[in-house]
Amino acid sequence: MKKRKIKETIQKAVIWLCAFITVAALAWIVIYIIANGLAHLNPDFIFSEYKGGKNGILPMILSTVYVVLLSVIIAAPIGVGAALYLVEYAKPGKLLYLVRFATETLAGIPSIIYGLFGFIFFVTILKFSFSLLSGALTLSIMVLPTVIRTTEEALKCVPVSYREGSLALGATKFQTIRGVVLPSAIPGVLTAVILSIGRIVGETAAVYLTAGMVTRFPGSMMDSGRTLSVHLYVLAKEGISFEEAFATAAILIITVALINLATNKAAGRLKRSFTSQDN
Amino acid sequence: MNNTQIKISTKNLNLYYGDNHAVKNINIRIEEKKVTALIGPSGCGKSTFLKTLNRMNDLIPYVRITGDVYFEDLDVYKDYDIVELRKRIGMVFQKPNPFPMSIYDNVAYGPRTHGIKAKEILDEIVKSSLEKAALWEEVKDRLKQNALGLSGGQQQRLCIARVLAVEPEVILMDEPTSALDPLATLKIEDLVHELRNNYTIIIVTHNMQQAARISDQTAFFLHGEVVEYGPTKKIFRVPEDKRTEDYITGRFG
Amino acid sequence: MTRNLFDQQLDDLHQNMLRMAGLVEESIEKTIIALKNHDVKLAEKIYRGDDLIDDLEKIIEEQCLNLIVQQQPLAKDLRTISAALKIITDMERIADHSSDIAEFTIKMAPEKYIKPLVDIPKMAECAKAMVNRAIDAYIKQDVELAATVCTADDEVDELFSLIVLELTEIMKKCPDTVGQAINLIMIAKYLERMADHATNIGEWVIYGVTGKHRKYNNKLT
Numbered sequence: 001m002k003k004r005k006i007k008e009t010i011q012k013a014v015i016w017l018c019a020f021i022t023v024a025a026l027a028w029i030v031i032y033i034i035a036n037g038l039a040h041l042n043p044d045f046i047f048s049e050y051k052g053g054k055n056g057i058l059p060m061i062l063s064t065v066y067v068v069l070l071s072v073i074i075a076a077p078i079g080v081g082a083a084l085y086l087v088e089y090a091k092p093g094k095l096l097y098l099v100r101f102a103t104e105t106l107a108g109i110p111s112i113i114y115g116l117f118g119f120i121f122f123v124t125i126l127k128f129s130f131s132l133l134s135g136a137l138t139l140s141i142m143v144l145p146t147v148i149r150t151t152e153e154a155l156k157c158v159p160v161s162y163r164e165g166s167l168a169l170g171a172t173k174f175q176t177i178r179g180v181v182l183p184s185a186i187p188g189v190l191t192a193v194i195l196s197i198g199r200i201v202g203e204t205a206a207v208y209l210t211a212g213m214v215t216r217f218p219g220s221m222m223d224s225g226r227t228l229s230v231h232l233y234v235l236a237k238e239g240i241s242f243e244e245a246f247a248t249a250a251i252l253i254i255t256v257a258l259i260n261l262a263t264n265k266a267a268g269r270l271k272r273s274f275t276s277q278d279n
Numbered sequence: 280m281n282n283t284q285i286k287i288s289t290k291n292l293n294l295y296y297g298d299n300h301a302v303k304n305i306n307i308r309i310e311e312k313k314v315t316a317l318i319g320p321s322g323c324g325k326s327t328f329l330k331t332l333n334r335m336n337d338l339i340p341y342v343r344i345t346g347d348v349y350f351e352d353l354d355v356y357k358d359y360d361i362v363e364l365r366k367r368i369g370m371v372f373q374k375p376n377p378f379p380m381s382i383y384d385n386v387a388y389g390p391r392t393h394g395i396k397a398k399e400i401l402d403e404i405v406k407s408s409l410e411k412a413a414l415w416e417e418v419k420d421r422l423k424q425n426a427l428g429l430s431g432g433q434q435q436r437l438c439i440a441r442v443l444a445v446e447p448e449v450i451l452m453d454e455p456t457s458a459l460d461p462l463a464t465l466k467i468e469d470l471v472h473e474l475r476n477n478y479t480i481i482i483v484t485h486n487m488q489q490a491a492r493i494s495d496q497t498a499f500f501l502h503g504e505v506v507e508y509g510p511t512k513k514i515f516r517v518p519e520d521k522r523t524e525d526y527i528t529g530r531f532g
Numbered sequence: 533m534t535r536n537l538f539d540q541q542l543d544d545l546h547q548n549m550l551r552m553a554g555l556v557e558e559s560i561e562k563t564i565i566a567l568k569n570h571d572v573k574l575a576e577k578i579y580r581g582d583d584l585i586d587d588l589e590k591i592i593e594e595q596c597l598n599l600i601v602q603q604q605p606l607a608k609d610l611r612t613i614s615a616a617l618k619i620i621t622d623m624e625r626i627a628d629h630s631s632d633i634a635e636f637t638i639k640m641a642p643e644k645y646i647k648p649l650v651d652i653p654k655m656a657e658c659a660k661a662m663v664n665r666a667i668d669a670y671i672k673q674d675v676e677l678a679a680t681v682c683t684a685d686d687e688v689d690e691l692f693s694l695i696v697l698e699l700t701e702i703m704k705k706c707p708d709t710v711g712q713a714i715n716l717i718m719i720a721k722y723l724e725r726m727a728d729h730a731t732n733i734g735e736w737v738i739y740g741v742t743g744k745h746r747k748y749n750n751k752l753t
Contacts, residue, residue, distance in 0.1 A: 161372060162379075165377075168442075169442070180388075
């Protein structure tokens with residue numbers, strides 16, 4: 001009896017330790033970066049351009065936000081649409097198998113290959129040149145598998161009883177999907193979008209091969225630009241300034257947090273507009 | 280007695296799930312504005328039969344149906360558009376399944392689906408449907424709140440209101456109280472009793488006392504067949520078939 | 533699936549029904565003996581014994597109500613239990629009539645009978661047999677047997693008419709006998725009612741088994 005209790009305590013301790021390591025590592029990274037970056041963080045650094053003796057990162061912040069927005073705007077509808085097809089319409093068979101296989105394979109490809117593809121296809125063949133658009137398109141393709149898989153899971157989790165209830169009221173399949181299934185899946189879609197944002201923001205290889213590394217303000221989506229991650233990479237790799245690198249990293253973390261927050265808000269509004277049609 | 284109309288009837292209705300012959304040669308005539316109870320042990324085909332009436336089985340692959348179902352002399356499987364059919368034959372499910380949206384939107388869902396947009400009309404439909412479902416008084420001050428916050432019994436009455444909002448003529452109920460507590464169950468039963476004045480109701484139930492309480496006609500299903508069909512009073516007092524007797528006195532099998 | 537507890541409880545109910553029937557038969561039998569032998573003591577015993585039957589009726593009634601609450605009987609079970617409820621009322625009435633007759637026995641004890649009692653004991657015998665058979669039919673759920681109870685009632689009715697006719701003749705011839713003759717007619721009437729109640733029991737048995745009401749006797753409501 002006592003032995004069992006000791007065993008139980010040890011097991012519990014191990015699980016606690018695992019959880020502690022995870023949280024501690026994360027906390028350590030965040031605290032380390034912010035603590036190191038904070039010293040260099042000042043309005044001048046954040047809100048000035050990267051030229052004329054100044055080394056501000058405002059252009060990079062803007063480029064990052066643009067790329068993220070653009071990629072999500074492209075990837076989310078396509079991904080959700082594809083997931084809807086796979087879950088709601090596709091009949092089990094070869095085609096469904098093929099599409100599944102393709103998305104899974106896409107998910108496993110290293111990002112540098114997406115970068116090369118984007119460079120050849122969007123930059124060179126389509127002549128978008130190094131631009132935020134090329135970058136966003138490339139990143140969209142990169143995050144599509146994530147969006148599709150996550151949305152698929154969310155759609156599968158919508159109870160059959162919702163669909164039955166709607167169909168039994170005489171709603172068509174499309175009305176049912178739009179009126180009941182999608183709104184219930186919104187949290188899942190949101191997860192997909194947040195995961196994608198994480199990957200987009202953190203991406204370097206695929207971005208500098210397609211969006212370029214120019215440090216000026218992007219004027220339009222056909223302009224080239226440098227995202228925060230790329231900037232960070234350059235700063236660290238060229239050994240320009242580790243203080244700046246840390247400060248940039250801190251800003252990067254804050255930017256991601258802000259974008260996630262905004263996404264949450266937007267999704268809430270989206271859900272409301274889906275479910276209540278009278279406003 | 281003879282002025283009752285036949286609302287739904289079936290002719291040699293059979294249903295197969297793949298090789299499984301789930302519903303066997305059903306010939307039944309359901310009277311208008313009466314409550315008809317379908318009883319029988321689990322897996323006897325009563326729910327499956329119920330779902331053939333509004334074609335909910337269409338959703339399930341590998342289902343094959345032979346024979347005819349007539350709804351007011353027209354063939355359910357040949358003469359009706361499925362949207363039109365389901366509008367006129369509503370369904371309430373075993374587990375309350377309100378949509379994850381506000382109480383108002385739940386009730387307005389059907390009418391909106393069928394193209395009603397005007398707010399005044401929708402308001403009126405929502406109010407009258409909730410009143411008919413005996414829920415208005417309980418929710419009139421919180422129509423904008425999420426329906427999932429209601430109790431199980433209220434959710435089920437909301438589902439009934441949602442069905443009433445599309446103005447059906449027939450309401451199919453698939454064990455509507457099996458997930459509810461006794462008090463909520465009695466409320467639903469009272470409601471069914473009210474509704475029978477204006478609607479034809481077909482209810483599947485495992486609760487024999489419930490069938491005895493609320494129905495006018497009872498059909499006993501066994502192994503996919505209708506063993507006995509007749510006035511509820513007769514079925515529960517003096518059933519004709521030995522199998523019916525054994526089932527309702529709990530000495531089955 | 534079986535319902536062991538329920539079947540056990542039904543069996544208990546039947547045992548009590550049998551007990552009550554036994555007591556009722558006994559009281560009829562003793563009533564006749566007391567009447568024949570001017571046995572005041574026995575008559576008083578019958579009179580008091582009625583309380584026992586009344587108590588048993590209450591017990592069975594409660595048993596039936598409990599069964600309805602606990603088991604919610606339907607169909608056959610429902611009919612069996614509702615038949616039991618009705619049957620005990622009829623049995624209780626039969627026992628009441630026994631004590632009514634016992635009362636007359638006590639009243640008439642000092643007198644000598646104006647004629648030897650032949651048909652009245654015959655009627656009593658008949659009534660007793662009917663009750664006996666009716667209860668037997670209830671236990672065995674035997675419709676045929678129950679039906680014979682109902683037809684036997686005609687025999688009792690005939691005997692009753694005969695007795696009334698005979699006593700009327702006696703009264704006409706000798707007005708002194710009127711007091712006792714009326715008492716005897718009353719006793720015959722009670723016996724006739726007993727048979728009617730027995731018929732009722734038979735009818736309830738038939739209802740319990742078949743679910744159909746068959747009216748053999750319209751004199752009782």
